[in-house]
Amino acid sequence: MHEMSLCEGIIEIAEEQASIQNYSRVKSIRLEIGKLSCAEPEAMSFAFDAVSKGTIADGARLDIDRVPGSGWCAECQKEIEIGQRYDACPLCEHYPLEIRAGDAMRIKDMEVE
């Protein structure tokens, strides 16, 4: 369950930012998790609750925005929504598509005080 480690990474970033951006509590964290990335949102929420206990983000709300996967088809010269990294182009069945979006996992912003 690598979501646990990913959440530890989030907490580390939140704690590192605390002295830089001058805050003592994190109220909410907004993530962007691509549908082609290796993280499951449900597992992230579960792991975050466990990992954030006793940290600066204890009790913080985790908001997760899903980013759809999208790939570029060199044949059709089009960007197309895909559900899997290895999906073929639904129009011409060409693959591989060049992944353009949906494989990232980012912390967007945080509500702090």
Added chain:
Amino acid sequence: MCTVCGCGEDDKHNHEHPHDHDHHHDHEHHDHSHAHSHDHDYSKGEAGVHVAGLSQARLISIEQDILAKNNQYADANRRYFAERGILALNLVSSPGAGKTTLLTKTIEALNGTFPISVIEGDQQTANDAERIRATGVKAVQINTGKGCHLDGHMVGHAIGDLRPEEKSLLFIENVGNLVCPAAFDLGEAHKVVILSVTEGEDKPLKYPDMFHAADLMILNKTDLLPYLDFDLKSCIAYARRVNPGIKILQLSATSGEGMKQWLAWIRAARELSLIGME
């Protein structure tokens, strides 16, 4: 607790030797540059206008990769390897695909041509590190406990213990798992994924992230092919579908088939890592 980085994570590591000597943990990962773009001047800016005791809930932009911390550790490891001309290979597979046997055979075949050291990752036991040490090379075991993968930080510590020699080859045998290790960069030059033919040929499609992240796929245990229903052609096609650039080698650590090509690949990769070294 580690006196260099103060991370207090010694319980994650199995150092396997008495701590009665100076540790030269080359923890360069503490002076890394940060990926974020904001001002690091502690004395000015928002801090200057903050009124203590007054609640000021506000939204701050972070815009960082969730793996940013791991990537910083991995970058420090990569820099360490580059400066010393060390070729680091991250071996990944499911449990039981034959990583450790392949490693011991590889070490024997290279027969001291150049120095080799090994970082062994497992949830529990030091069995694999012992198997490696029996071949005469340096090995350090990392027990991840509940953890399902090695990360850049753990490997940074292991390098500090192991102190791989200049121009050497470092194998990092990851925890047997085709899911989690895909996302965690360790600073290696290449991920090498080992798939045994006793597994399903559709593994590349079932675990696309790993096959996408690897530069080389070793199809291991090919001596068993006559006894199995394994569809070799489809397996190779699936791997290329996920990663068109992946190199594929068929190998049997037991019969020795394919070992020559594998050693040639290692030597070629090592030549590249030596470029710029005196």
